[in-house]
Amino acid sequence: MKKHLETIIALLTMAGSMVSLTIFANLAGLQPPTYPAIEYVVALLSLGAAMLAWEWTRKSRTALRRRFIVVCALLSVIGLLAYLFLYSLYVEPIPGTDERIVRGYRCTAEALLVYGASCPDLPTGALADAQWDTRRLWTRGSVTVIEFSLVVGWFFFMAGFIAALGSIVAGRKG
Amino acid sequence: MRCAVPFLLSALLAGCNESSDAGIAPDQYAGTVQSRDAPAEPNAKVAAFASEASASPATDYGLMKDVARDLLARNPDGEFSDPSVEDQFRFFRSYMDEEVADLEDCGSLSSLGMKPARSEEIDRRASGEELAADQLEEIATYRIGTEAFLRRAGYRKEVYQAPLRAYEREALEIVFEGEELGYELKERLAQRMERRRSSLQPDMPAIGYHGGCGAGETAFTFAFDPPNGTAWLIRVFDFELCRRRFPEPWNVDGACRDWREASDDTRMMLSGNYVYQASWPNGTTRRGTKTALGDPMAEINVMTFRARR
Numbered sequence: 001m002k003k004h005l006e007t008i009i010a011l012l013t014m015a016g017s018m019v020s021l022t023i024f025a026n027l028a029g030l031q032p033p034t035y036p037a038i039e040y041v042v043a044l045l046s047l048g049a050a051m052l053a054w055e056w057t058r059k060s061r062t063a064l065r066r067r068f069i070v071v072c073a074l075l076s077v078i079g080l081l082a083y084l085f086l087y088s089l090y091v092e093p094i095p096g097t098d099e100r101i102v103r104g105y106r107c108t109a110e111a112l113l114v115y116g117a118s119c120p121d122l123p124t125g126a127l128a129d130a131q132w133d134t135r136r137l138w139t140r141g142s143v144t145v146i147e148f149s150l151v152v153g154w155f156f157f158m159a160g161f162i163a164a165l166g167s168i169v170a171g172r173k174g
Numbered sequence: 175m176r177c178a179v180p181f182l183l184s185a186l187l188a189g190c191n192e193s194s195d196a197g198i199a200p201d202q203y204a205g206t207v208q209s210r211d212a213p214a215e216p217n218a219k220v221a222a223f224a225s226e227a228s229a230s231p232a233t234d235y236g237l238m239k240d241v242a243r244d245l246l247a248r249n250p251d252g253e254f255s256d257p258s259v260e261d262q263f264r265f266f267r268s269y270m271d272e273e274v275a276d277l278e279d280c281g282s283l284s285s286l287g288m289k290p291a292r293s294e295e296i297d298r299r300a301s302g303e304e305l306a307a308d309q310l311e312e313i314a315t316y317r318i319g320t321e322a323f324l325r326r327a328g329y330r331k332e333v334y335q336a337p338l339r340a341y342e343r344e345a346l347e348i349v350f351e352g353e354e355l356g357y358e359l360k361e362r363l364a365q366r367m368e369r370r371r372s373s374l375q376p377d378m379p380a381i382g383y384h385g386g387c388g389a390g391e392t393a394f395t396f397a398f399d400p401p402n403g404t405a406w407l408i409r410v411f412d413f414e415l416c417r418r419r420f421p422e423p424w425n426v427d428g429a430c431r432d433w434r435e436a437s438d439d440t441r442m443m444l445s446g447n448y449v450y451q452a453s454w455p456n457g458t459t460r461r462g463t464k465t466a467l468g469d470p471m472a473e474i475n476v477m478t479f480r481a482r483r
Contacts, residue, residue: 094390094445096467101390114414128446128465129410132390136411 013169032083032150033091033100042151042158049159053166065171072164079156086153090146092124094132101127102147104138111137275329275381277320277364313345324367324381332374333381337366391443392468392475396436398454399480405436405452410463413449424451424461436477444468444477452479 031039053072057065090103107119115122115137122137130136134143317338324334341363348359364383371381396405406426408416416423416430426433436442444466453459458481468475 096469097390097445099390110411110415113418114411125447126411129414131409131411131444131446 032147032154034102034147035151038151038154042155045155046158046162049163050166053163054170057167058170062171065167069164069167072160072167074160075156076158076160076164079153079158079160083150083153083157086146086150091150092127099132101132101134102143102150103127103134104140104142104146106139106142108135108137108139275324275379277360277367277381277383313342313349317342329367329371329378329381330374333370333378334367337363337370340366390445392445392466393441394444394466394468394475394477395441396438397476397478398438398452399478400454400456401438403437403452403454403479403481405450405479406433407436407442407444407448407450407464408432408434410447410449426451450479452481454481 031042035041053068057068060068090105091100092103093100103120103122105120107115107122111122111126112119115126118126120138120142126137127134321334321338325331341359344362345359361383364381367381371378398405408430409432412432413423413430416432420429422428423430426435434442445468446466448464448466449462450464451459451461460479460481464477466475466477
């Protein structure tokens with residue numbers, strides 16, 4: 001009975017941490033732009049990662065569990081750094097709105113005609129000139145790759161963090 | 175036949191904020207002509223799509239994407255070779271994301287199957303006859319694409335067929351009278367369809383015409399000082415393209431077809447920078463650029479054109 005209670009408390013701790021992290025990130029406006037409700041999808045995947053971490057590490061030896069925690073923490077840090085790097089390079093807020101758009105890295109034929117050598121690193125003014133329609137300026141493929149990379153980086157950050165946290169909670173001895 | 179430019183920008187709703195204004199020298203936009211690619215074939219693929227799409231209702235739009243890819247692949251180096259055009263199918267995005275069938279196609283349906291003109295044809299393109307031909311193709315492609323989409327989405331033909339026929343008839347009348355197609359026709363089309371849908375298929379997503387094809391847009395109306403003016407607006411990016419492609423980028427009835435007319439009773443969804451030319455009944459004209467900085471929370475944003483600073 002006591003063991004059951006401890007398990008429930010541990011799971012609740014994990015779920016609470018995950019939800020808190022997701023909410024915090026959303027409030028800070030850090031979540032990836034463009035995909036609708038992506039923060040909830042990533043939160044679900046992170047929950048899956050936490051459950052896996054729980055399953056794999058709760059009965060494993062301390063050394064193995066610690067190694068797992070270090071790997072997850074590293075993945076989380078790498079994911080966060082990659083996400084922030086891409087965010088700085090490619091995400092652009094639209095002035096006066098809450099909307100953010102994602103740039104691409106290859107100009108369309110039309111953008112090449114107008115901006116020539118400035119491609120693909122176009123100034124913000126070029127976006128305003130094109131009504132903030134990124135796909136007029138950059139090819140869909142290049143915009144999609146960046147959007148997807150942002151989500152992958154965000155996922156590694158969230159899932160790694162939650163899995164590391166899950167492993168720590170799973171290893172707690174009552 | 176070919177058609178060169180995305181069809182409607184335009185749109186609706188109301189708003190009240192001031193836009194920023196910057197005058198420019200007209201000669202800043204002296205045009206140069208660039209060479210363009212071969213003319214288009216007829217839209218057989220789109221017609222084929224329409225007949226194929228008569229199967230069971232579905233909310234996926236893979237087939238339409240395939241058609242778009244196929245049409246665009248015919249012209250790999252052309253103006254419309256960018257496969258991103260399929261992403262502009264606002265029909266599908268609005269239907270899937272917001273559960274509204276928005277009849278604004280942002281030019282994606284109207285531009286299916288077209289190819290840019292050869293450089294030696296640019297003069298012909300600027301003639302009224304050529305523009306009429308472009309618009310006929312726009313009407314045909316838009317009608318077929320819209321019908322196919324609504325059918326696939328599960329709307330009954332009683333909802334869309336008669337309004338589309340009326341749209342086609344009215345649009346053809348406008349073209350044969352030598353006028354340009356405006357967004358009002360599509361607004362009316364959506365209203366007619368929505369009336370039928372609400373009684374025949376109340377459980378299906380609403381049909382509307384919401385307009386707006388970029389990001390961060392807010393609704394604008396227009397004011398003139400002195401009153402009774404008329405303005406023409408175009409995105410700066412589109413204007414720069416026209417300037418490089420056509421000899422008369424300022425000619426709103428010419429080959430540069432992205433100009434949109436704005437008067438006292440016009441509403442548009444705008445964001446970013448625009449080139450404008452405004453005129454008043456007393457003969458005053460003004461050209462310049464404006465930035466649409468609307469307040470998304472405001473019900474009314476107003477862009478004001480003044481004859482004098």
